Amino acid sequence: MQKQIFYAYKFKSSRLSEFNYEIDKFTVDKARKSKELISMFDSQLLRSLRYLKKQEVNTIDINRLKSEIKRIKSKNNSIHNRELIKNKQKEIDDLLFVPELITIVMESKKHYSYLFKHGLKLNNKVYRRLSCSAGQARASTVIFCEEEIGKQIDEIMDNGRELNKKLVPSKYNAYKGLITSSTSVVTTPRFCLVPDYHSETEVKVNFVNETDLNEDDFIEEKVVTEVFNRFDGQGIVSVEMAKQWAEDLGLDYIPAQWCFRQNYIKGMLSTFDIKSFCEKKNNKNYNIKTSYKDQNGENKIADLRNIDVIISESQFKLWDSFSSIEEYRDNCERNGLQWGISLISPKKDKDILKMNYQFLQSIFMSTSDIEKVSRRFVDWIVGVNSGNVYYTLLFLMGTDTNEDKLLNFLDESDKHWIKALMLNHSLLDDKWIKRKIYTLMKKKIRNGCLGQILVEGNFQVIVSDPFAQMQHICNQVVTGLLGEKEYYSRYWNKKGVKIVDSMRAPLTYRSEHVVLNLKKNEEMEEWYKYNNTGIIVNVHGHETMNWAGSDFDMDIIATTSDETIIKGVYRDELPVTYTPPKPEKVKLTEKKLYQADLHSFGSEIGQITNKSTSGFALLAQLEEGTEEYNTTLSRIRMCTKLQSAQIDKAKIGKKVKSIPKIWLKYNKVLESDTPDIKNKKEFLNSVLLEKHPYFFTYLYKGTRRKYKNYFKNQDVTCRQKFGIGIDELKKLQRKTVDQIDFLTDFNRYSPVIDSDCVMNKLCRYIESIDFGIRNVVSDDHDEDYYQHLISRSDFEPNEIIYKKIKSAFKKYKDMSEELAKTTSQFRSPKESSDELIEMNVELVYQELDKNLISISSNLSEIVDHLVYMFYVDKTQSNKEVLWQLYGDVLYRNVRAKHSTVNLPLPADSGDIEYLDNKYTVKEVLLDEQ
Numbered sequence: 001m002q003k004q005i006f007y008a009y010k011f012k013s014s015r016l017s018e019f020n021y022e023i024d025k026f027t028v029d030k031a032r033k034s035k036e037l038i039s040m041f042d043s044q045l046l047r048s049l050r051y052l053k054k055q056e057v058n059t060i061d062i063n064r065l066k067s068e069i070k071r072i073k074s075k076n077n078s079i080h081n082r083e084l085i086k087n088k089q090k091e092i093d094d095l096l097f098v099p100e101l102i103t104i105v106m107e108s109k110k111h112y113s114y115l116f117k118h119g120l121k122l123n124n125k126v127y128r129r130l131s132c133s134a135g136q137a138r139a140s141t142v143i144f145c146e147e148e149i150g151k152q153i154d155e156i157m158d159n160g161r162e163l164n165k166k167l168v169p170s171k172y173n174a175y176k177g178l179i180t181s182s183t184s185v186v187t188t189p190r191f192c193l194v195p196d197y198h199s200e201t202e203v204k205v206n207f208v209n210e211t212d213l214n215e216d217d218f219i220e221e222k223v224v225t226e227v228f229n230r231f232d233g234q235g236i237v238s239v240e241m242a243k244q245w246a247e248d249l250g251l252d253y254i255p256a257q258w259c260f261r262q263n264y265i266k267g268m269l270s271t272f273d274i275k276s277f278c279e280k281k282n283n284k285n286y287n288i289k290t291s292y293k294d295q296n297g298e299n300k301i302a303d304l305r306n307i308d309v310i311i312s313e314s315q316f317k318l319w320d321s322f323s324s325i326e327e328y329r330d331n332c333e334r335n336g337l338q339w340g341i342s343l344i345s346p347k348k349d350k351d352i353l354k355m356n357y358q359f360l361q362s363i364f365m366s367t368s369d370i371e372k373v374s375r376r377f378v379d380w381i382v383g384v385n386s387g388n389v390y391y392t393l394l395f396l397m398g399t400d401t402n403e404d405k406l407l408n409f410l411d412e413s414d415k416h417w418i419k420a421l422m423l424n425h426s427l428l429d430d431k432w433i434k435r436k437i438y439t440l441m442k443k444k445i446r447n448g449c450l451g452q453i454l455v456e457g458n459f460q461v462i463v464s465d466p467f468a469q470m471q472h473i474c475n476q477v478v479t480g481l482l483g484e485k486e487y488y489s490r491y492w493n494k495k496g497v498k499i500v501d502s503m504r505a506p507l508t509y510r511s512e513h514v515v516l517n518l519k520k521n522e523e524m525e526e527w528y529k530y531n532n533t534g535i536i537v538n539v540h541g542h543e544t545m546n547w548a549g550s551d552f553d554m555d556i557i558a559t560t561s562d563e564t565i566i567k568g569v570y571r572d573e574l575p576v577t578y579t580p581p582k583p584e585k586v587k588l589t590e591k592k593l594y595q596a597d598l599h600s601f602g603s604e605i606g607q608i609t610n611k612s613t614s615g616f617a618l619l620a621q622l623e624e625g626t627e628e629y630n631t632t633l634s635r636i637r638m639c640t641k642l643q644s645a646q647i648d649k650a651k652i653g654k655k656v657k658s659i660p661k662i663w664l665k666y667n668k669v670l671e672s673d674t675p676d677i678k679n680k681k682e683f684l685n686s687v688l689l690e691k692h693p694y695f696f697t698y699l700y701k702g703t704r705r706k707y708k709n710y711f712k713n714q715d716v717t718c719r720q721k722f723g724i725g726i727d728e729l730k731k732l733q734r735k736t737v738d739q740i741d742f743l744t745d746f747n748r749y750s751p752v753i754d755s756d757c758v759m760n761k762l763c764r765y766i767e768s769i770d771f772g773i774r775n776v777v778s779d780d781h782d783e784d785y786y787q788h789l790i791s792r793s794d795f796e797p798n799e800i801i802y803k804k805i806k807s808a809f810k811k812y813k814d815m816s817e818e819l820a821k822t823t824s825q826f827r828s829p830k831e832s833s834d835e836l837i838e839m840n841v842e843l844v845y846q847e848l849d850k851n852l853i854s855i856s857s858n859l860s861e862i863v864d865h866l867v868y869m870f871y872v873d874k875t876q877s878n879k880e881v882l883w884q885l886y887g888d889v890l891y892r893n894v895r896a897k898h899s900t901v902n903l904p905l906p907a908d909s910g911d912i913e914y915l916d917n918k919y920t921v922k923e924v925l926l927d928e929q
Helices: 013-018 028-033 044-053 059-073 079-096 109-118 134-138 147-158 169-180 239-248 274-281 325-334 357-361 367-373 375-384 389-397 403-412 416-423 425-429 431-449 466-473 490-494 522-527 563-567 590-600 605-619 627-652 675-686 694-698 701-722 726-731 737-749 758-768 799-823 833-855 859-873 880-895
Strands: 005-012 037-041 097-105 120-122 125-131 141-146 191-194 198-209 218-229 234-238 257-262 265-272 287-293 299-303 309-312 340-344 352-354 454-464 499-503 514-517 535-537 556-560 900-906 912-914 917-925
Touching: 005 013, 005 079, 013 097, 013 109, 028 037, 044 097, 044 147, 044 169, 059 079, 079 097, 097 120, 109 125, 109 141, 109 590, 125 147, 125 169, 125 590, 134 141, 134 169, 134 590, 141 147, 169 590, 169 627, 191 287, 191 325, 198 627, 218 627, 234 239, 234 274, 234 466, 239 265, 265 309, 265 454, 265 466, 274 466, 352 556, 357 605, 357 758, 367 375, 367 563, 367 758, 375 389, 375 431, 375 454, 389 416, 389 425, 389 431, 389 900, 389 912, 389 917, 403 416, 403 900, 403 917, 416 425, 416 431, 416 880, 416 900, 425 431, 431 694, 431 758, 454 466, 499 563, 605 627, 605 694, 605 758, 627 675, 694 701, 694 758, 701 726, 701 737, 726 737, 799 833, 799 859, 833 859, 833 880, 859 880
Parallel strands: 005 097, 191 309, 234 265, 454 535
Antiparallel strands: 005 037, 097 141, 120 125, 125 141, 198 218, 234 309, 257 265, 257 340, 287 299, 352 454, 454 556, 499 514, 499 556, 900 917, 912 917
């Protein structure tokens, strides 16, 4: 499902403020150089802009221009050819650049206030606020549009709705923001709207009663009667229309689930045989009651033989702002609003699940459990280091491969060093390429220390029993095919798996692990036959509550059959819930929508998740049943509620309770304190969550730096006092009182929580493994790799040209060193060091490229001299700049020496095993170039 990419400007508000919100003579070329040009996939917003401008995107022309640029680049560099490329690129820019839209990241409410009142003036045009979706609001980002065409866009997007109807501003922003969703247009279906189905279920929960902002909430166990919308965000698409959409998107399979968009409509559609259900399970009755009423106040009837898609009221956000489906449909047609697909379920599910620390910290695992669950990850890294080039290539390219994808990778990817290695396996011993692989392996090991180990499993879409939904649609008693605590998965059934653990990110508390008992019978196989993927959930339980408020609008869930994971689940934990505040409906104005933006900006979900992680780390060093233990466990539960409140914040447009200060602020004990006050302070200090756990030293550089300095100083002290280091002292079976006191103080004042929690233990275990990855870079070979990378084997450097190139390279090194020195001096508080470093690297690369091209107009000649310099004359120099600037030329040189490529392709009887799958090597003929 390929999507066309377009381009638009994106600014930080501080940059606009510096220019008094007025910028002139700004071009696409300037934006590209200043990294203020972003790519966007096609959306209803972009289609509506083209609709108003009476423009069409001709992909044939775009692909032709790209091919011409690629052809010109393959020729010798010259002023004429560079000018040709520039002109062709401008033609592409003219076709794909969207001048009417600007994305602005609001770094200050003051900036947004000015922009909302006065707009942004760019190239003598005024831009004003257009939309801010829920996702954009979390990133404090707003879409601005040229004001004249923006008014027309608003009229199109209103689509004839009842404008005086009261709505929740923040929710309307989210609904309108759907126009920016990336979508591919599909055939317009015949559709109808049906009411949602609600049912009550009694659930025993940890109920959170909110207290003052700076206090712990009061949490009590109690039974609540919860009303569940059993098909929240879910609808049904007929098999016939699913086949049509698959054809529209150029697919060779029928997806089981579709994430779709239309004006004020969103959600997931499950592929289901509607007509067969009516015939076999509804007495051949195809007529159903819909949500809209006729003139007599009776529900309008729809004949399902004439319906392709059934949507629920939870999917059509403003359904009651239109008088009928017919009015809505006609308005969409008149305004050029089309049905679009943003996401589809895969043809084949993955077999390996990459875990994370949230999934792991919330279960129990012993030391032996940790070693067992980490085995696949350890074997994987060791395998990459085995010297098997095909294992290494699969590591670099991923397991989701086939011949077409790999050949397309060779044609389109900018990872030129991997492409060169695919063609010439001897480059595996090239020192720079070995260093790249070493760096990637090192990163994977660091990620392993953060919980990204590999287990059998995958992510699949959560689906509410579609059979039960058809029962509801046909006004039958809703039973479904699955009983309470029963679930269905075609993927796991094929593997003969009966029990899996399920996890939804972000996962905060133990109760969010739900062990699923998988079922299978003939009737399920018949009615779920189009659900080749997806976790089908019964309509009787409270799973969505456990999964932190999930719904069925294409939410995904991770499942694994790993026995160690399943064994470690706390099965008796109660879900955490609270009563969220109700949002107020008002008559919409632009000012109210702007104010809703401000309330929705930013999200503390990451910070809250970190506090729950600190809680799990602290819990491991507290005695179960103590007040300290119970308080810490309660705070982890409270984090679940705080996260939900952050999500609700955007819906209600109001501030919500955040992390209490008593979790973070140390209480100094004074001599004047009474015994009660002293005890309270000491207690609060004992349950502080202000520190990161030890394993977070692999996530945050600042935490790693603090801990390394602290450990180094304390280790010196330890050696001075006891003659051994801290690690040795910890391992001593018998310790003196002084040694015990030293370790107690070491842990108390450490900048991290170094407890025996699950994640710290896993991190320490991964650290203890000798993966042998240093062997990747330790072996040097004398082979002249430059012969593989130069354009012709008889190349001899031209002394005059080579001298100039060395001079240009020296200037590049001097400039790099100077910029590195000045980065910290001139860093703006709004910029990160990484951003500045990236900008500086790009700057010196561009300067070097310009200087080299001035030496010779023959790019091939320049690159040959550079290869000679890096691989023969100055072999210790970092080759990063060579591959970054001219990797495409180096790959072309390698490509010219090969007519075939050996590819590792999936095969049931293959002799290469990689991550539980088998592959075989196939020699494939390359197209002539």
